[in-house]
Amino acid sequence: MTHIALIGVGYWGSNHLRALVKLRDEGLVTELIACDTSEISLKEVEKYEGIETETDWKNLLKDNNLDMVSIVSPSPMHYEMAKEFMLAGKDVLVEKPMALTSEECDDLINIQKQTGKGLMVGHIFRFHSAVLELKNMISKGDFGEVLYITIRRTALRPPRKDMGVMLALGIHEVDLTCFLLGDKTPDMIFADMNYLFDKQEEMAFILQKFGKTSAYSFESWVDPTQGKLRELSLVGSLGSAVIDFLVPDEIKLVNSFLNVKESGYGKEFEVVQEGETTVKLESKEPLLEEIRHFIVNSKGNRIYDADGIIGRRAVIMIEKAIEANKKGRFIEI
């Protein structure tokens, strides 16, 4: 028996709802409650059968049948909700950013330890098939030494009012680069943030240094030149790869690299070009996999692939990146 509540049925929450209904059809979820302060948002729930609704999340704290919650509310509410639900004995999946400051994240990690309840953060790219396979290939050494990772997430859309690209998009990038490199933490971070129209940055560039590996992330809400672009490219000493995040079941391998030979005259280089190949993977929806992982592990040992420590590190990296932008220099982590 798994009773789960969804807190927040806005744009992203409605995707959670769809995924939760699918997991209910699979038998993993027994009962589903959807909670939102807006009656209009709760209309979304009428698409599906047998879902209870609630407008005050605090009423759910007293619901003894409730086992787990998925918090998809506006980011400023993440901290208080995650805290209260853990204290009420529920396992918590909270969307990224886990909280607004690293201090709030510390607090949530402490409460998690005290209560022994589950705390997972919605770093969805850790459940993206192409990212997972790429990580696997990196760890097997398929690309040799990883030299560069470049991520571009650009589109033309009205800027969000509640947060800029750093927290809305950059937080994905700073975590997923760490994840790909075996959950390494970068040595240093740098950012250049641009405020074109309002108080939230509409464009940002983030640079992470992991030893000799550099990761460059470009985030923009004002760039129509490539349509909606969400792309990762990885350059390694023995091969390269490209992922389109919108196509989670495909990786393009670019089997070209510089072959270096040491000779009596020093280093000699040769360009090796062995064409491109496409790896097809089983099609899996990242959000569905993320929520499935949360439910299955909440019933088990409560060890998650995106736990509170991971969520806190992402928030810390963003805080340091914002500091780097203000000071115009790299900040050590």
Added chain:
Amino acid sequence: MSCHRHLHIKKAKDFMLAGKDVLVEKPLAMTKEECKELVSISEETGSGLMVGHIFRFHSALLELKKRIELGEFGEIHHISIKRQTLRIPRTDMGVMLALGIHEVDLTCFLLGDKDPDYIFADMNMHYGKTEEMALIIQKFGKTTAYCYESWVDPTEGKLRELTLIGSKGCAKIDFSVPDEITLINSYLNVKSINDKKSYDVVSGGNFTIRLDFKEPLLEEIRHFIIESLSDKNYRANGKIGSRAVEMVEKAILANETKQFVRC
């Protein structure tokens, strides 16, 4: 003069002193001091000094510059240049001097020969004694230019692309096609009511402008000869060449000190 760059200072100096007009390949010289010396010799002798900043003779860039000046793109938010391929790294210089020197100058050129306020660079060396990859940022007031230079990136084939993002429209140029510009007529229409902003996405579609085909190098040399025969007023004079070397020096300093350097 297309000899090794170490020789630029001596040869350019000797030719100007011998009364000849000089076209010297970029980089003008090895250091900003050498560049300044060449500029003063040109002033003293009256001999012409031009630098081979070839992108100042690239039809698509000239057309783009004209359209920027006419205000077609509104305020310029970003310029992004990518110059990447997989090739054997040069041993005499890294991407900063081989490629970056083009970018740092052409961004200034596009923006009405403005100097940047700040410059930043991240340079990477995995293979040899010269950097094979670099990222350069230039800040011109509210306009930012990002340049990505790599000799070890095979993921897009041979890519040499510029994109420009403006408040009223965007454009894209493939440097290897000097007779074409793609205009992307999409932007955010921003309205401000009581200090609250609202946005409409204006999607005006893309179209390609065809220009007369002109080979940039031919135009550059033609300009040198014609100007040398008249008032020696070059589009890429010694001061321009000197500024480009100085910007690269500051970018290298930024990489070493891990922070933006004031220009």
